[in-house]
Amino acid sequence: MATIYDVAELAGVSPATVSRVFNGTSVSDEKVAAVRDAAAKLSFTPNRTARTLRRQSSEVIALVIPDIENPYFTEMARGVEDVASEAGYSVVLCNSDAQVEKEATYLRIAIAEHMSGIIIATADESTNLDSILATGRPVVAVDRSTTYDIDGVVMANRAAGTSATKNLIDAGYRRIAYIGGPEHIDTAAERAAGWRTALTTAYPDLDLSGLQRFETFRVDGGRAAMEELLALPEPPDAVVAGNNLIGVGAIQVLTEHGLTPPEVGVAVIGSLPFTTLSPSAVTVVRLPARHMGVTAARMLLERIKGDKQPARTVVLRNEVQSASPRV
Numbered sequence: 356m357a358t359i360y361d362v363a364e365l366a367g368v369s370p371a372t373v374s375r376v377f378n379g380t381s382v383s384d385e386k387v388a389a390v391r392d393a394a395a396k397l398s399f400t401p402n403r404t405a406r407t408l409r410r411q412s413s414e415v416i417a418l419v420i421p422d423i424e425n426p427y428f429t430e431m432a433r434g435v436e437d438v439a440s441e442a443g444y445s446v447v448l449c450n451s452d453a454q455v456e457k458e459a460t461y462l463r464i465a466i467a468e469h470m471s472g473i474i475i476a477t478a479d480e481s482t483n484l485d486s487i488l489a490t491g492r493p494v495v496a497v498d499r500s501t502t503y504d505i506d507g508v509v510m511a512n513r514a515a516g517t518s519a520t521k522n523l524i525d526a527g528y529r530r531i532a533y534i535g536g537p538e539h540i541d542t543a544a545e546r547a548a549g550w551r552t553a554l555t556t557a558y559p560d561l562d563l564s565g566l567q568r569f570e571t572f573r574v575d576g577g578r579a580a581m582e583e584l585l586a587l588p589e590p591p592d593a594v595v596a597g598n599n600l601i602g603v604g605a606i607q608v609l610t611e612h613g614l615t616p617p618e619v620g621v622a623v624i625g626s627l628p629f630t631t632l633s634p635s636a637v638t639v640v641r642l643p644a645r646h647m648g649v650t651a652a653r654m655l656l657e658r659i660k661g662d663k664q665p666a667r668t669v670v671l672r673n674e675v676q677s678a679s680p681r682v
Contacts, residue, residue: 357397366393415445416655417465419458419475422572423450426628427599427644428476431497434648435474442656444471453478453572462487472655474648477501480539493658495651500541500668506658507668508651512542515640515673516549519595519622522638522677524557528593528620534580534605535597536572543569546597546624566591570601577604585612593620599628606637624673639676647671 363370366389375382376390393399418435420428436446447470451458458478465473466487473487476498484494484503496507516533523531533550535543547567554561565587570576577596581604584591596602602623609619615636622638650669 357394357399359399361397362390362393362399365397366390414443415447415468415470416652416659417447417449417461417470417473417475419449419451419461419473421451421453421476421478423448425572425598425600427625427642428498430644431476431648431651434645434650435652436648438649438652438656444656451478455479455481455483458482465492466490471659474651474655479537480541493655495655495658497647497651498542504666506651506654506666508647508654509668509670510542510642510647511670511672512545513549513552515624515642516546516551516595516597517553518549518673518675519546519624519638519640520550520553521557522675523593523595523620523622524553526593526617526620526638526677529558529561530566530589530591531593531595531620532566532568532584532591533595533597534568534570534577534584534601536570536576536601538569540572543572543597546595550595572598572600574600574604574607577601577606578608579604581605581608585609585614591619593622596621596623599623599625602627602637641674641676643671643673 359370359373363373366373368386368390372382372386373390376387416439418432420432422428432446432448439446449461451461455478462473462484463486470492472493472495474495474497477496482501484501484505487494488503494505496505498509500507500509520531531550531554533547535547538544551563554563568580568583570580577600581594584594585608594605596605602621602625606616606621609615609621617636622640624640625642626639627637650671
């Protein structure tokens with residue numbers, strides 16, 4: 356196995372110069388090229404364990420998300436990984452299943468393994484970041500806000516709920532229901548608030564009681580809520596799905612009941628991962644998940660490098676793809 360001394364000899368530099376190259380310290384471009392060329396020829400890999408012990412942190416960051424099966428979080432993870440990889444960092448993907456206990460285990464592992472920082476979409480409002488923040492490691496919250504004074508990247512959730520609902524109103528629907536994830540998660544609550552604002556503005560006399568459902572953020576949540584809504588004495592003529600998987604579940608149930616959109620209007624917040632419907636049949640409020648991951652990773656790397664500015668929150672805009680007009 357090649358050593359740092361072998362690389363130094365082949366590159367014609369000192370071992371200290373080789374060390375500086377792999378530690379990211381300023382070295383001339385000529386020497387960097389010589390060292391990296393020599394390392395490639397000798398199949399030399401820096402001893403990351405030793406470097407971690409010296410620096411008290413590894414070139415690894417943790418990404419903790421609540422649902423690895425949701426394409427929204429997969430797309431976000433790709434954005435994180437792209438930025439981290441370019442900067443020489445590896446990403447450990449941790450799936451919490453929206454369970455606080457499982458999430459806490461991953462945070463303990465991040466501390467034990469001297470990871471450089473954490474990007475997290477919290478399981479719920481009881482997520483405890485005290486231990487990880489006490490180590491001085493930076494944390495960036497994504498998708499969901501927290502009560503901690505840390506950086507965050509979120510969607511314009513209330514605006515997304517408003518846009519989705521107004522689009523259905525403009526298409527001629529009136530009795531519009533909303534299906535969201537757990538109400539205690541601000542993402543679901545904010546999107547519901549946008550739905551409520553749009554409807555009460557357009558139809559002040561409309562009774563919204565019974566038209567709102569909070570379920571899981573998964574397909575089964577969308578299915579269960581849509582079945583309940585269709586069983587009402589006066590079912591809705593349209594529905595806003597609070598995320599992509601809820602939208603899939605709602606559309607599945609509508610189709611099974613012979614109510615294929617646009618017979619019943621559907622607006623989905625988040626891109627549909629799979630559907631047998633024509634894209635023009637459903638209104639989609641697109642959320643820039645990959646951009647969220649990219650932004651969060653850049654913010655985290657800035658903190659790792661020593662950025663001390665006050666915590667900031669970046670709010671990302673959405674884009675509406677309207678369905679075809681109601682016939």
